[in-house]
Amino acid sequence: xxxxxxxxxxxxxxxxxxxxxxxxxxxxxxxxxxxxxxxxxxxxxxxxxxxxxxxxxxxxxxxxxxxxxxxxxxxxxxxxxxxxxxxxxxxxxxxxxxxxxxxxxxxxxxxxxxxxxxxxxxxxxxxxxxxxxxxxxxxxxxxxxxxxxxxxxxxxxxxxxxxxxxxxxxxxxxxxxxxxxxxxxxxxxxxxxxxxxxxxxxxxxxxxxxxxxxxxxxxxxxxxxxxxxxxxxxxxxxxxxxxxxxxxxxxxxxxxxxxxxxxxxxxxxxxxxxxxxxxxxxxxxxxxxxxxxxxxxxxxxxxxxxxxxxxxxx
Numbered sequence: 001x002x003x004x005x006x007x008x009x010x011x012x013x014x015x016x017x018x019x020x021x022x023x024x025x026x027x028x029x030x031x032x033x034x035x036x037x038x039x040x041x042x043x044x045x046x047x048x049x050x051x052x053x054x055x056x057x058x059x060x061x062x063x064x065x066x067x068x069x070x071x072x073x074x075x076x077x078x079x080x081x082x083x084x085x086x087x088x089x090x091x092x093x094x095x096x097x098x099x100x101x102x103x104x105x106x107x108x109x110x111x112x113x114x115x116x117x118x119x120x121x122x123x124x125x126x127x128x129x130x131x132x133x134x135x136x137x138x139x140x141x142x143x144x145x146x147x148x149x150x151x152x153x154x155x156x157x158x159x160x161x162x163x164x165x166x167x168x169x170x171x172x173x174x175x176x177x178x179x180x181x182x183x184x185x186x187x188x189x190x191x192x193x194x195x196x197x198x199x200x201x202x203x204x205x206x207x208x209x210x211x212x213x214x215x216x217x218x219x220x221x222x223x224x225x226x227x228x229x230x231x232x233x234x235x236x237x238x239x240x241x242x243x244x245x246x247x248x249x250x251x252x253x254x255x256x257x258x259x260x261x262x263x264x265x266x267x268x269x270x271x272x273x274x275x276x277x278x279x280x281x282x283x284x285x286x287x288x289x290x291x292x293x294x295x296x297x298x299x300x301x302x303x304x305x306x307x308x309x310x311x312x313x314x
Contacts, residue, residue, distance in 0.1 A: 025077070037092030038073065041100060041107060050076040057093070057100070057107055058082075071106065157181050166191075184210075221266060227279065230254050231261060238289070239266035246271040251279030257302035264296075265289035283307040 002013070041057035046065050055075045058066050065080045073083040073091070087104035099110040119126035124135035141148055154161035154177065162176025170191030178184050183200040196210035220233035224241045227250035240247035249272055255261060265272045271290040276283035282304045287296055293313035298305040 037094045038100075039093075040095050041093050044070075046074070046080060050080075052076060052078070055091075057091070071102075152176065216262060219262075219264065219266075224249055224272070227251065227275075228253060234260055235262045235264075237264050237266040238272045240270040240272060243267075243270060245269070246273060248273045248275050248278070249281070250275045251281065252298075252305050255300040255305065257300055259300040260308075261298045261300070261305060262295060263289065263298065264294060265292055268292050280304045281307075284310070287312070 038055045038057050042059050043056055044059040044062045044066065047054070047056075053076065055073055058069045058072050058074050060070050062068065062070050066074055069082050071085065073085060074080050075083070085102040085107070087102060090099055090101040090110055092099050100107045101110040118131065120132050122134040122136065124133035126133040141150060152161040152163070157180055160176065160178050162174050162178050164171050165173040171188050171194070172191065173188070174184075174186045174194065176183065178186065181202045183202070184196050185198040186194040186196050188194040195212065197212065199208045199210050200206070201208065216235035217233070219235040219237035220231065221239070222229040222231065222236050223239045224247050226241075227248055229236070229238055229249065230253040232254055236252075238249060247270070252261070252263075263274070268291055271288055274281055274283060274287045274289070274296060276286050280303065281298075282301075283296075284307055287307075287310055288294075289296070291313055294311060295313075296310040297308045299308055300306075
């Protein structure tokens with residue numbers, strides 16, 4: 001009798017007696033493939049009490065009623081019947097909660113056969129430029145027991161390997177190897193013109209401030225309390241306690257080894273006297289900041305703030 005090319009479903013012949021037998025067998029075969037999935041794919045021996053419509057992927061070295069049917073779909077329709085899979089057939093395996101796809105020779109995890117797909121969109125539409133597109137509130141790249149590494153590879157030194165941060169799909173910041181092998185931090189007000197804020201030299205690791213000044217920003221305003229202040233910025237403006245005409249500054253809390261600190265007086269009318277050796281200030285003698293133009297530059301050595309230079313502009 002004639003059967004369909006793909007599923008091997010027997011067709012009804014003209015003037016055939018008992019047509020319902022052929023039709024019902026065809027429906028049972030379709031039901032086996034279109035149901036919710038196979039129960040298991042690791043059994044080589046048929047289960048003892050199958051229910052009508054149960055489907056399995058027959059495992060290797062099959063025995064009993066499954067003998068010689070390895071890799072086929074076995075479905076129970078009063079007796080065990082079998083479907084030979086074709087390349088591309090996919091089915092859900094219920095005991096693993098995982099989809100499997102037949103590659104023409106064996107069943108494998110469906111995602112494992114997703115190689116060399118030309119486009120992939122996750123909640124988004126991929127295109128010729130953005131072949132991988134993801135629209136999500138967050139993206140997680142997790143480890144599988146140890147570390148995890150994200151690689152951005154370019155073809156040649158003159159190409160670009162970077163991360164571009166956008167506002168309304170217009171670039172605002174970019175980091176990476178952009179046009180050469182140095183590492184850059186770039187920013188843009190409009191997505192067209194970019195300014196390089198920092199450049200890390202590939203050969204020496206030297207950090208260079210590009211296209212602008214190195215700014216410490218506005219000074220942190222502090223007021224002396226019992227001879228001390230606590231700095232959290234690299235530039236501080238210090239005023240006397242209770243607006244006194246003069247006040248001693250013995251110690252500056254905050255900072256760690258290698259941190260730099262620039263200190264100035266907050267008010268020309270109030271003199272701040274940095275005391276050498278009274279607290280944690282190691283200076284070339286006391287220094288009076290009696291002008292808003294006075295400056296002293298310090299470096300933290302892990303315990304104390306050590307003077308590097310001073311400018312008395314009063």
